Amino acid sequence: MLFDEIVLFAYIFSLLILLFFGSHGFIMIYYHFKYRKIEPKESRNLNPQELVTIQLPLYNEMYVAERLINAVCAIDYPKDKLEIQVLDDSTDETVNVVKQIVEKKKTEGFDIQHIRRNSRQGFKAGALKEGLKTAKGKYVAIFDADFIPKKDFLKNTLRYFTNENVGMVQTRWEHLNEDYSILTKIQALALDGHFVIEQSVRNKAGFFINFNGTGGIWKKECIEDAGNWHADTLTEDLDLSYRAQLKGWKFIYLRDFTTPSELPAEMNALKAQQFRWTKGAIETAKKILPLVWKAHIPLRIKLQSTFHLTNNIVFPFILLAGILNVPLVFIKNAGPYWNFFNFMAIFVVAFISSFMMYYYAQKDVYADWRKKIALFPLFMAGSMGLALNNTRAVIEGLRGKKSEFVRTPKFKVVSKQDMLNKNNKYFATLKVDRSAFVELLLALYCLVGVVASVYFMEIAALPFQIMFFLGFAGVSILSFRQAILNKKAAI
Numbered sequence: 001m002l003f004d005e006i007v008l009f010a011y012i013f014s015l016l017i018l019l020f021f022g023s024h025g026f027i028m029i030y031y032h033f034k035y036r037k038i039e040p041k042e043s044r045n046l047n048p049q050e051l052v053t054i055q056l057p058l059y060n061e062m063y064v065a066e067r068l069i070n071a072v073c074a075i076d077y078p079k080d081k082l083e084i085q086v087l088d089d090s091t092d093e094t095v096n097v098v099k100q101i102v103e104k105k106k107t108e109g110f111d112i113q114h115i116r117r118n119s120r121q122g123f124k125a126g127a128l129k130e131g132l133k134t135a136k137g138k139y140v141a142i143f144d145a146d147f148i149p150k151k152d153f154l155k156n157t158l159r160y161f162t163n164e165n166v167g168m169v170q171t172r173w174e175h176l177n178e179d180y181s182i183l184t185k186i187q188a189l190a191l192d193g194h195f196v197i198e199q200s201v202r203n204k205a206g207f208f209i210n211f212n213g214t215g216g217i218w219k220k221e222c223i224e225d226a227g228n229w230h231a232d233t234l235t236e237d238l239d240l241s242y243r244a245q246l247k248g249w250k251f252i253y254l255r256d257f258t259t260p261s262e263l264p265a266e267m268n269a270l271k272a273q274q275f276r277w278t279k280g281a282i283e284t285a286k287k288i289l290p291l292v293w294k295a296h297i298p299l300r301i302k303l304q305s306t307f308h309l310t311n312n313i314v315f316p317f318i319l320l321a322g323i324l325n326v327p328l329v330f331i332k333n334a335g336p337y338w339n340f341f342n343f344m345a346i347f348v349v350a351f352i353s354s355f356m357m358y359y360y361a362q363k364d365v366y367a368d369w370r371k372k373i374a375l376f377p378l379f380m381a382g383s384m385g386l387a388l389n390n391t392r393a394v395i396e397g398l399r400g401k402k403s404e405f406v407r408t409p410k411f412k413v414v415s416k417q418d419m420l421n422k423n424n425k426y427f428a429t430l431k432v433d434r435s436a437f438v439e440l441l442l443a444l445y446c447l448v449g450v451v452a453s454v455y456f457m458e459i460a461a462l463p464f465q466i467m468f469f470l471g472f473a474g475v476s477i478l479s480f481r482q483a484i485l486n487k488k489a490a491i
Helices: 002-022 024-034 065-073 094-107 123-134 153-160 182-204 220-225 236-246 267-294 299-332 338-363 369-373 376-385 387-399 425-429 435-455 462-490
Strands: 052-058 082-088 111-115 139-142 166-175 216-219 250-261
Touching: 002 024, 002 299, 002 338, 024 182, 024 338, 052 065, 052 123, 065 082, 065 094, 082 094, 082 123, 094 111, 123 220, 123 236, 139 153, 139 220, 153 166, 153 216, 153 250, 166 182, 166 220, 166 236, 182 250, 182 267, 182 338, 182 369, 182 376, 216 220, 220 236, 236 250, 236 267, 236 299, 267 299, 267 387, 267 462, 299 376, 299 387, 299 435, 299 462, 338 369, 338 376, 376 387, 376 462, 387 435, 387 462, 435 462
Parallel strands: 052 082, 052 139, 082 111, 166 250
Antiparallel strands: 139 216, 166 216
């Protein structure tokens, strides 16, 4: 009986945490409708007289570096008002690829520099800070290697710097290879929840938002006034965003102007990206939250900022709920807890809240939103499957354990015809993390919960048992697929 009570207590506590964070979707939807008619102020009379610096931080991006530089040089803006910094920390063939394309662009009249450092100190933040030392522009746009900025990017962002307090303008990410696979489709759905609803709603409601690391443009003065780039977290973009807004700078988010990018098409690459984002957010929360609560800003902004910076804390509780789901099926059918389990049905509210947020994220911007939102159960399963990977990130972030900034490898995979090539240099460098073995064991464990739910006719519990099983099974199998392909490539 004691064991049963401990399991029930731990499970209810986990669900309370998930209910708290999951129900935040209702708040987002409330503000979505309240402020949906508000649009950011812009100046219709853009006079391109200001010098703009475009920074391109690269690290071993041999397949996409030329595509990026070509796209940046195609931006519609006077050449004499444009400075391009290729911040190249690469250690492979990317160096020669960049050198050749930079020399070519120089002959075409572009002010473009190939900037190299002696070390990769500070990773991306260090490279951006180094480039800023010599940047001539009043404004600084930043694009990662997997992005392809549109020709009218500067014309559609500079017009929103309507007063001296505007420090940054962020565009919505668009997905070049969304239809490549189920994996990329699910990622697109997940990111749209952030970019279509969360970023837009927070900006319109007057809450703090974050620069997303790329696809945005800063006022150089804002970066310097906020303390410049710091390398003490893995999310230097989130860190600088909060420091800037705490200093009084205003950000503008453009939901309806997009910057195309390439989604990770391989599971181990996605896990590395998720680990970095999750751990970095926890590190930033530890660093920034004390400043938020000391600041002279409205309580509503403090509360929303706290949620924004800490919502990754849900992953350990998702993992715990998945583990406890299985014994709970047996406990329910062997003990006097029927009324208790009936009360637990209220936690379905969190699922409904999340669904509504992603539903409106698709419905508001896509004509084929019905087809996209149909993937929501798979998205939830994927979130559950990544719980182990992201729980490790949360724990390391809370412990203060430092780790390298692991870049997400770019394969230049856009259409279904661009198959992941086993001869791709970066493809072979992806290693299967030991967590994949644990995820496989968790999948088998959750399969027991599926069978038990069917046996005891626990129909209400079955969907969640299935999602946990599919999540862990999908993440582990797709992780091991990489190892199999690597072996085949070596033969």
